[in-house]
Amino acid sequence: xxxxxxxxxxxxxxxxxxxxxxxxxxxxxxxxxxxxxxxxxxxxxxxxxxxxxxxxxxxxxxxxxxxxxxxxxxxxxxxxxxxxxxxx
Amino acid sequence: xxxxxxxxxxxxxxxxxxxxxxxxxxxxxxxxxxxxxxxxxxxxxxxxxxxxxxxxxxxxxxxxxxxxxxxxxxxxxxxxxxxxxxxxxxxxxxxxxxxxxxxxxxxxxxxxxxxxxxxxxxxxxxxxxxxxxxxxxxxxxxxxxxxxxxxxxxxxxxxxxxxxxxxxxxxxxxxxxxxxxxxxxxxxxxxxxxxxxxxxxxxxxxxxxxxxxxxxxxxxxxxxxxxxxxxxxxxxxxxxxxxxxxxxxxxxxxxxxxxxxxxxxxxxxxxxxxxxxxxxxxxxxxxxxxxxxxxxxxxxxxxxxxxxxxxxxxxxxxxxxxxxxxxxxxxxxxxxxxxxxxxxxxxxxxxx
Numbered sequence: 001x002x003x004x005x006x007x008x009x010x011x012x013x014x015x016x017x018x019x020x021x022x023x024x025x026x027x028x029x030x031x032x033x034x035x036x037x038x039x040x041x042x043x044x045x046x047x048x049x050x051x052x053x054x055x056x057x058x059x060x061x062x063x064x065x066x067x068x069x070x071x072x073x074x075x076x077x078x079x080x081x082x083x084x085x086x087x088x
Numbered sequence: 089x090x091x092x093x094x095x096x097x098x099x100x101x102x103x104x105x106x107x108x109x110x111x112x113x114x115x116x117x118x119x120x121x122x123x124x125x126x127x128x129x130x131x132x133x134x135x136x137x138x139x140x141x142x143x144x145x146x147x148x149x150x151x152x153x154x155x156x157x158x159x160x161x162x163x164x165x166x167x168x169x170x171x172x173x174x175x176x177x178x179x180x181x182x183x184x185x186x187x188x189x190x191x192x193x194x195x196x197x198x199x200x201x202x203x204x205x206x207x208x209x210x211x212x213x214x215x216x217x218x219x220x221x222x223x224x225x226x227x228x229x230x231x232x233x234x235x236x237x238x239x240x241x242x243x244x245x246x247x248x249x250x251x252x253x254x255x256x257x258x259x260x261x262x263x264x265x266x267x268x269x270x271x272x273x274x275x276x277x278x279x280x281x282x283x284x285x286x287x288x289x290x291x292x293x294x295x296x297x298x299x300x301x302x303x304x305x306x307x308x309x310x311x312x313x314x315x316x317x318x319x320x321x322x323x324x325x326x327x328x329x330x331x332x333x334x335x336x337x338x339x340x341x342x343x344x345x346x347x348x349x350x351x352x353x354x355x356x357x358x359x360x361x362x363x364x365x366x367x368x369x370x371x372x373x374x375x376x377x378x379x380x381x382x383x384x385x386x387x388x389x390x391x392x393x394x395x396x397x398x399x400x401x402x403x404x405x406x407x408x409x410x411x412x413x414x415x416x417x418x419x420x421x422x423x424x425x426x427x428x429x430x431x432x433x434x435x436x437x438x439x440x
Binding site: 009011013014016018020022023024025026027030031032033034035036038039076077080084 | 091107110188191255
């Protein structure tokens with residue numbers, strides 16, 4: 001189960017989505033994190049906690065993408081979040 | 089843009105361009121208060137209570153938060169808190185705590201004197217600012233007394249820098265150099281190096297159209313005061329090309345907004361006219377202001393002025409100097425003349 005730490009607000013400015021750390025989270029994470037449109041869907045699921053397979057389901061349900069590609073994209077997304085220190 | 093990257097300069101440049109074209113207030117400044125615990129000789133914002141009372145009522149904390157919520161909906165990402173001294177606002181922490189929940193990148197412009205251990209505890213509790221920009225007025229408490237009327241200002245700003253750096257908050261230093269602190273210029277840069285920070289000073293000081301009693305005219309330097317330091321090349325580069333619009337060189341237009349302590353929407357802190365009084369509808373007021381700015385014309389005297397290539401003007405500066413963005417001020421005009429005279433002299437020297 002993967003879950004995003006609390007203390008972020010997702011915003012859209014222009015065509016760009018981003019996650020902005022707020023409150024106490026700003027002590028740990030400086031700056032804002034880019035999100036694509038599909039990234040926002042995954043982020044939203046991860047706010048409540050989600051398994052990798054469930055995240056891949058979200059991509060295949062919302063986009064015309066093969067299962068293997070969806071799973072690869074989810075893995076890359078989770079790796080990215082891990083690197084930014086965003087996951088619990 | 090790839091997911092999960094931290095946004096860098098290229099993103100901010102791109103979004104800035106988009107905001108300017110689409111007239112989105114990406115960068116909003118809250119001038120929380122006209123009051124300050126310092127009394128700097130060159131300040132064009134600071135008011136005493138009597139003058140402030142004549143100009144209007146200070147916004148309440150709830151009004152600030154209402155404006156902030158609407159600013160966020162309108163697309164503000166960068167929110168700058170300034171004053172006067174923002175931490176001197178009696179409700180600063182109440183306002184700051186709520187702003188930190190909204191999803192802004194918060195910048196603090198401060199003299200640093202009120203950033204102590206208790207303030208840092210509150211930053212840790214409510215959220216760290218994205219960046220703190222501190223103005224350094226000298227390299228000693230004596231200079232701070234002379235420039236700002238603060239007996240221990242330098243000691244306090246030095247402490248503030250150490251506390252912010254220890255907490256991992258990015259700090260930028262600036263300094264406004266006037267005759268009262270010019271003797272400290274080299275030490276100010278040495279101080280910045282000692283703290284491991286960059287420093288950028290300015291000599292740009294203007295009169296106040298906002299009722300502040302500063303000593304700009306007697307305290308400030310002009311570029312022409314430094315004939316040996318300014319090269320002909322620098323003077324060539326500083327020439328103002330002929331501009332059709334008074335805002336041709338304005339980086340703020342279309343994407344920046346200042347909300348003053350009494351609810352005036354302005355383009356910048358110097359351009360106090362035109363303004364729109366906050367009506368309760370942030371985006372509508374921002375667009376109304378933009379329409380008013382479209383109507384500003386350059387002063388007629390500037391059209392055929394023989395010194396205009398060396399005139400460091402913009403509507404905000406003209407407003408500060410003359411009281412109105414469409415009027416000039418003779419003393420300000422003569423600064424351009426002196427700079428042109430310097431340019432001519434240097435050009436003649438190279439031809440000898």
